[in-house]
Amino acid sequence: MNRIRNLDLDSNVLVCDAGCILQDLDNHLDHCHIGGNVSTNAGGIRYLRYGSLHGSVLGLEVVLADGTVLNNLSTLRKDSTGYDIKQIFIGAEGTLGVVTGVSIVVPQKPKSMEFSLFSHSMADPLSLEFDYYILIEIGGSNSAHDEQKFENLFNDLQDSGTIGDGILLQGGKAEKMWHLRESMIYSHNKFGQTLTFDISIPVAYMEDAVLEMRRKFADLEINRRFSSSPDAPHLRYVTGFGHLGDGNLHLNVVVDRYNAETTHIFETSIFEYAAGHHGSISAEHGLGSIKPEFLHFSKSPEMVAAMHKIKHAFDPNGILNPYKVLPTEQ
Amino acid sequence: MNRIRNLDLDSNVLVCDAGCILQDLDNHLDHCHIGGNVSTNAGGIRYLRYGSLHGSVLGLEVVLADGTVLNNLSTLRKDSTGYDIKQIFIGAEGTLGVVTGVSIVVPQKPKSMEFSLFSHSMADPLSLEFDYYILIEIGGSNSAHDEQKFENLFNDLQDSGTIGDGILLQGGKAEKMWHLRESMIYSHNKFGQTLTFDISIPVAYMEDAVLEMRRKFADLEINRRFSSSPDAPHLRYVTGFGHLGDGNLHLNVVVDRYNAETTHIFETSIFEYAAGHHGSISAEHGLGSIKPEFLHFSKSPEMVAAMHKIKHAFDPNGILNPYKVLPTEQ
Numbered sequence: 001m002n003r004i005r006n007l008d009l010d011s012n013v014l015v016c017d018a019g020c021i022l023q024d025l026d027n028h029l030d031h032c033h034i035g036g037n038v039s040t041n042a043g044g045i046r047y048l049r050y051g052s053l054h055g056s057v058l059g060l061e062v063v064l065a066d067g068t069v070l071n072n073l074s075t076l077r078k079d080s081t082g083y084d085i086k087q088i089f090i091g092a093e094g095t096l097g098v099v100t101g102v103s104i105v106v107p108q109k110p111k112s113m114e115f116s117l118f119s120h121s122m123a124d125p126l127s128l129e130f131d132y133y134i135l136i137e138i139g140g141s142n143s144a145h146d147e148q149k150f151e152n153l154f155n156d157l158q159d160s161g162t163i164g165d166g167i168l169l170q171g172g173k174a175e176k177m178w179h180l181r182e183s184m185i186y187s188h189n190k191f192g193q194t195l196t197f198d199i200s201i202p203v204a205y206m207e208d209a210v211l212e213m214r215r216k217f218a219d220l221e222i223n224r225r226f227s228s229s230p231d232a233p234h235l236r237y238v239t240g241f242g243h244l245g246d247g248n249l250h251l252n253v254v255v256d257r258y259n260a261e262t263t264h265i266f267e268t269s270i271f272e273y274a275a276g277h278h279g280s281i282s283a284e285h286g287l288g289s290i291k292p293e294f295l296h297f298s299k300s301p302e303m304v305a306a307m308h309k310i311k312h313a314f315d316p317n318g319i320l321n322p323y324k325v326l327p328t329e330q
Numbered sequence: 331m332n333r334i335r336n337l338d339l340d341s342n343v344l345v346c347d348a349g350c351i352l353q354d355l356d357n358h359l360d361h362c363h364i365g366g367n368v369s370t371n372a373g374g375i376r377y378l379r380y381g382s383l384h385g386s387v388l389g390l391e392v393v394l395a396d397g398t399v400l401n402n403l404s405t406l407r408k409d410s411t412g413y414d415i416k417q418i419f420i421g422a423e424g425t426l427g428v429v430t431g432v433s434i435v436v437p438q439k440p441k442s443m444e445f446s447l448f449s450h451s452m453a454d455p456l457s458l459e460f461d462y463y464i465l466i467e468i469g470g471s472n473s474a475h476d477e478q479k480f481e482n483l484f485n486d487l488q489d490s491g492t493i494g495d496g497i498l499l500q501g502g503k504a505e506k507m508w509h510l511r512e513s514m515i516y517s518h519n520k521f522g523q524t525l526t527f528d529i530s531i532p533v534a535y536m537e538d539a540v541l542e543m544r545r546k547f548a549d550l551e552i553n554r555r556f557s558s559s560p561d562a563p564h565l566r567y568v569t570g571f572g573h574l575g576d577g578n579l580h581l582n583v584v585v586d587r588y589n590a591e592t593t594h595i596f597e598t599s600i601f602e603y604a605a606g607h608h609g610s611i612s613a614e615h616g617l618g619s620i621k622p623e624f625l626h627f628s629k630s631p632e633m634v635a636a637m638h639k640i641k642h643a644f645d646p647n648g649i650l651n652p653y654k655v656l657p658t659e660q
Binding site: 075203295 | 382401
């Protein structure tokens with residue numbers, strides 16, 4: 001169902017079926033159903049500005065395992081009557097109930113949108129290669145103010161030697177830059193099989209995580225310790241990109257061919273790194289059916305037990321999206 | 331305990347004991363413990379700008395009914411590993427566990443702070459009386475930009491006849507205005523016993539709620555239908571103030587003396603109004619021990635049943651803050 005049930009432009013609140021597709025500011029980045037966004041607790045590119053779904057979802061309509069319909073499509077920003085039940089369904093991947101309707105704050109599109117690209121070497125950032133690029137989107141209500149603020153920021157960063165160069169883009173060129181950013185994961189596939197990881201770590205470790213995994217996997221590659229099998233894959237690249245402001249790193253390992261044993265080595269190495277740096281093994285893409293067995297890297301046994309309590313309370317027979325999110329109880 | 335455990339100024343994340351008092355931007359408005367803020371899901375004056383605690387709390391340390399310590403003091407903005415357990419303790423008023431530590435996003439203080447006051451009559455807003463006043467606080471990084479934006483807004487509102495007058499205040503005068511706003515509830519007590527209500531309703535009904543209750547209670551007063559008792563109280567004022575941007579109305583009934591029977595009439599009238607306008611009977615001050623019996627005005631039987639499921643899962647013997655939040659089960 002993809003019906004808009006109510007749109008209040010005065011208070012910026014939308015109530016709609018879970019099957020609605022909410023397009024983002026540029027009308028081309030997001031083609032997911034809002035119910036899926038909510039159920040996976042999706043973050044995305046503008047999380048830094050607009051925050052978590054736990055803050056912007058105002059209400060949910062949910063069908064429980066016993067058929068009960070929880071009608072909680074509130075449009076109120078403030079409500080402190082009882083437990084905030086909707087929160088447990090955000091990111092539960094359908095294992096506690098099926099989200100069928102969503103009430104959500106939909107911010108107005110900023111009148112002025114600029115887009116800047118910083119790099120830490122001196123030259124046109126797109127005609128030469130650099131070690132790092134940072135994309136910053138600026139949105140406000142006054143284009144002249146926003147450009148002046150960007151200029152001040154640019155001068156500060158250049159004077160302090162933090163960056164080498166930067167450009168300011170608007171309109172179509174800015175859109176192309178977003179497209180480039182969104183295509184990054186697909187470009188990896190030209191160079192081999194790509195294993196993608198989505199971890200959260202303190203921002204200070206985002207560079208170190210890539211360098212450390214690159215060093216570690218190269219070492220394993222050189223010494224052929226990946227696998228006992230003679231057809232163990234060869235490592236091609238270890239790359240990192242993602243959401244610098246959120247500490248959300250997309251870490252990617254490109255190999256010439258898939259191999260389960262080797263994949264397990266990559267997984268445990270990366271998850272151990274995340275766990276060792278107070279990180280999370282899944283920042284914005286949930287656990288699905290692959291990662292429940294790794295949940296212990298991110299959450300203590302007490303936390304996992306608390307999750308099982310909630311699962312038992314809402315789905316005692318385990319009929320909702322089985323084998324997802326939580327590991328099998330010991 | 332009021333120990334700061336960690337303060338990361340790069341990522342604006344504070345980890346501290348629940349007993350810490352976080353002072354807000356003006357250092358004089360908030361003297362509550364952060365654990366109490368979290369447990370009551372406090373909103374406050376800057377909710378419109380900084381959003382819900384469900385979005386800004388990153389992690390909690392909670393002691394459960396069986397003595398288990400849930401250590402979930404994450405400092406990560408994005409984490410999608412399992413159910414977001416911390417959410418159920420936000421606003422649970424200690425009935426599911428005792429919050430002992432908090433990890434929270436603490437936004438940087440804006441460099442530039444302005445304060446404006448609009449009224450819908452032409453004159454110095456503070457030397458004459460008006461029907462309505464709106465306070466707006468503006469915070470940004472560039473004082474000249476902020477003042478220009480305020481001027482544009484003011485001109486737009488005046489040209490369209492929305493407002494009659496307005497002033498811009500800074501520094502000490504702005505602080506005094508906040509003080510005035512924060513003292514409003516106390517000033518009622520000079521005129522009698524004040525019964526205060528804290529409801530959430532769509533912004534469009536905030537004026538109507540006050541006028542409608544004023545009309546209804548005046549009618550009851552004139553016809554002396556408040557109470558069968560000869561010493562039934564006399565109505566003095568029905569007033570409203572609050573958070574226009576959030577739809578959070580503080581509705582106050584001033585009477586010459588307290589009377590339980592009359593209070594019940596005020597309560598049910600106001601809660602029925604809120605329920606009839608898709609509102610909530612408690613916006614930001616929880617349910618405590620007084621309002622659980624009124625929970626049905628804001629939440630369906632299915633929602634209340636879901637709350638009981640959570641309560642049973644986490645506090646099966648009902649030892650945590652009994653008689654609070656949830657009504658006695660039928």
